[in-house]
Amino acid sequence: MKRFFLASAIAFVGAVNLHAAPDALVTTLVSQAPGLRADVLRLALDSAGSAVKRGLVTRRNLLTVIDYSLPSSQKRLFVFDLAAKKLLFRELVAHGKSSGGDIANFFSNDPGSEATSLGLFVTQDTYVGHNGYSLRLRGLEEGVNDMASERAIVLHGAYYVSLEAVRVLGRLGRSWGCPAVRSEISQKLIDTIRGGSAIFAYYPDKSWLSNSVYLRHALARVGLKESSNALTSSK
Numbered sequence: 001m002k003r004f005f006l007a008s009a010i011a012f013v014g015a016v017n018l019h020a021a022p023d024a025l026v027t028t029l030v031s032q033a034p035g036l037r038a039d040v041l042r043l044a045l046d047s048a049g050s051a052v053k054r055g056l057v058t059r060r061n062l063l064t065v066i067d068y069s070l071p072s073s074q075k076r077l078f079v080f081d082l083a084a085k086k087l088l089f090r091e092l093v094a095h096g097k098s099s100g101g102d103i104a105n106f107f108s109n110d111p112g113s114e115a116t117s118l119g120l121f122v123t124q125d126t127y128v129g130h131n132g133y134s135l136r137l138r139g140l141e142e143g144v145n146d147m148a149s150e151r152a153i154v155l156h157g158a159y160y161v162s163l164e165a166v167r168v169l170g171r172l173g174r175s176w177g178c179p180a181v182r183s184e185i186s187q188k189l190i191d192t193i194r195g196g197s198a199i200f201a202y203y204p205d206k207s208w209l210s211n212s213v214y215l216r217h218a219l220a221r222v223g224l225k226e227s228s229n230a231l232t233s234s235k
Contacts, residue, residue: 025085032087033078040067044200047120047214051198056140057122058196066093066179068116068203071102072172077181079193089189094161094172094180102171107203109139109147114176117145117153120214121199126190131156132183135190137199144208145201155179155199157186 026045030038044065051057061083070076077093080086095104098115108115119141126135134156139145145153158180160173179201181189193199209215 025082028085029080029087033080033090035070035074035076035090036065036067036078040069040202041065043202043209043215044198047200047212048198050214051120051122051140057198059123059193060198062193062197064193064197064199066199066201068095068099068104068107068118068201072104072174073102073166073170077179079189088192089185091181091185091189092161092163092166092172094158094175094178096177097174098177099174104203107205108177109143109145109151111147111151116177116179116201117148117151118201118203118205118208119144119212121145121148121201123155123193123195123197123199126194129154129156131158131178131180133157133187133190135194141208141212141214144212151177153177153179155181155186155190157181157183159183 022045026038026041030036030041044063048057048060048063052060061081063080063082065078065080067076072092072094075090075092077089077091078087079089081088096114096116098108098113099106104116106115107118109117117139119139121137121139124136124138126133128134131154134154136154137148139148139153156178158173158175161180161182165172
């Protein structure tokens with residue numbers, strides 16, 4: 001069954017390389033991304049692939065993965081060029097102030113929660129606001145992150161995302177729920193992924209993993225209970 005686990009990931013990569021085996025793709029990408037687990041990347045590929053089939057993701061050669069099960073003091077945002085099978089960015093990223101300290105453990109879709117949301121997003125347009133050059137995100141998962149626009153959840157640069165912050169605080173500073181990155185690379189990163197690429201925000205939350213419409217087929221192929229239990233027990 002393993003070779004069928006990423007059926008929709010093949011559709012996601014599509015014309016990029018129809019002959020690339022999914023396991024080979026995952027192995028190649030993970031080898032360039034220290035800290036990212038293969039099972040998380042598989043879920044990200046499959047989730048984004050489901051959104052491609054629905055016509056929700058148009059820049060299917062790009063994939064951003066954020067693993068919120070990792071501490072904020074570690075680089076946990078990864079941007080891949082799937083066509084080139086190449087890691088483009090491996091970066092620090094902050095979570096919301098209500099989500100936890102160094103390690104996030106609470107996630108919310110509610111306005112005013114100041115917490116991070118999980119699930120699949122698609123990038124939209126850019127604008128310049130009080131956080132500078134920013135990227136709007138559309139949450140694709142009802143009840144999980146679909147209030148992103150109303151909450152003004154965007155990707156932006158922030159002074160509190162830095163190695164110096166980690167040295168002083170033992171963690172990054174925290175946002176009001178936005179995935180904030182280093183100011184020095186924010187514009188380059190935003191311009192790379194803007195306009196229709198997928199962002200997959202992961203945490204081993206059993207309810208989300210079991211109910212996400214974008215992960216349903218992937219988990220069914222390997223057994224929903226077995227797969228979700230394995231993912232929620234490994235951080």
